[in-house]
Amino acid sequence: MAHDVFISYSTKNTEYADAVCKKLEDNGIECWIAPRNIKTGTNYAKEIMDGLKLAKLVVLIFSKDAQESEYVNNEIDTAFSKNGQPIVALKVDDSFPEKQMEFFLKNSQWLDASPTALKKENKTLDSCYDQLVGDVQRILDGKTPVSGSGGVENIVIPGKEKGFFDKYKLPIVIAVILLIAVGGFLAYSNMNGQSSSGSNETGMSIGYIGLEKYGDAYTYFVFGDIAEGFSNSSGDVIHIDYYDNAGKVVKSSNTKMGDVDGNILGSVDVNKKDIVKVSAQLQDKDKKVLYSVESDNIIEQ
Numbered sequence: 190m191a192h193d194v195f196i197s198y199s200t201k202n203t204e205y206a207d208a209v210c211k212k213l214e215d216n217g218i219e220c221w222i223a224p225r226n227i228k229t230g231t232n233y234a235k236e237i238m239d240g241l242k243l244a245k246l247v248v249l250i251f252s253k254d255a256q257e258s259e260y261v262n263n264e265i266d267t268a269f270s271k272n273g274q275p276i277v278a279l280k281v282d283d284s285f286p287e288k289q290m291e292f293f294l295k296n297s298q299w300l301d302a303s304p305t306a307l308k309k310e311n312k313t314l315d316s317c318y319d320q321l322v323g324d325v326q327r328i329l330d331g332k333t334p335v336s337g338s339g340g341v342e343n344i345v346i347p348g349k350e351k352g353f354f355d356k357y358k359l360p361i362v363i364a365v366i367l368l369i370a371v372g373g374f375l376a377y378s379n380m381n382g383q384s385s386s387g388s389n390e391t392g393m394s395i396g397y398i399g400l401e402k403y404g405d406a407y408t409y410f411v412f413g414d415i416a417e418g419f420s421n422s423s424g425d426v427i428h429i430d431y432y433d434n435a436g437k438v439v440k441s442s443n444t445k446m447g448d449v450d451g452n453i454l455g456s457v458d459v460n461k462k463d464i465v466k467v468s469a470q471l472q473d474k475d476k477k478v479l480y481s482v483e484s485d486n487i488i489e490q
Contacts, residue, residue: 192219195244199254212318234453253284395484429455
């Protein structure tokens with residue numbers, strides 16, 4: 190089903206997300222929201238990334254819980270860095286963006302529906318939903334959202350003044366890009382020099398293993414990075430074994446390099462929350478192991 194809006198939220202804010210989805214769709218704006226739009230038996234991570242990619246705009250239900258959710262951060266990072274999609278945040282508590290979320294939302298807009306704002310401006314949560322509908326529709330129509338009291342506003346973080354980075358942002362960004370380019374070249378050169386042994390300590394890494402419950406089942410997502418040029422073929426496979434506390438392989442997953450979406454290396458659905466570690470291997474078409482790495486860094490959402 191075609192959709193205009195992707196709703197990003199922490200499962201702890203499901204009530205707000207469902208209310209926003211209903212209000213938008215009651216006004217003819219089609220939404221993509223998990224887990225409703227994830228088909229049974231499909232890859233959750235791929236479905237989420239596909240839903241995000243096809244959206245014209247992202248509505249973020251912003252809260253302390255959302256800010257601490259690795260999944261929400263991953264979705265907003267993708268919308269901001271990869272897709273270049275407009276992001277409108279509905280702020281539902283009195284927290285403010287920090288760390289990477291501050292970076293993602295620095296030039297975005299939000300509609301303040303926090304308890305403090307509702308009391309101060311004598312407005313209701315439902316009136317905020319109505320305003321959000323109007324602002325989203327204006328953005329989809331290519332118009333500027335209504336700003337000021339009751340409308341979206343630029344995100345302002347209390348107590349943060351323009352500092353060194355803002356003053357010298359462009360030179361710093363250029364310097365960082367140059368450093369990344371030089372580092373990438375050196376890593377690639379080092380990798381080619383070690384190709385005969387089939388190993389490279391900077392080739393593949395696992396950032397963390399995400400765990401989320403969907404209904405009566407659990408899904409484990411393996412998030413990581415593969416250095417550009419490390420794999421020589423889209424036919425290479427990322428094979429992941431998922432171990433329980435007894436060291437037994439509970440399940441395995443295989444993802445072709447050509448099917449890697451963002452930084453998700455693989456995922457599995459299980460009936461019990463019993464996985465404690467994963468082992469990932471990059472294999473060529475003959476199942477020769479080019480590189481392997483392990484991790485027990487599980488983050489439950």
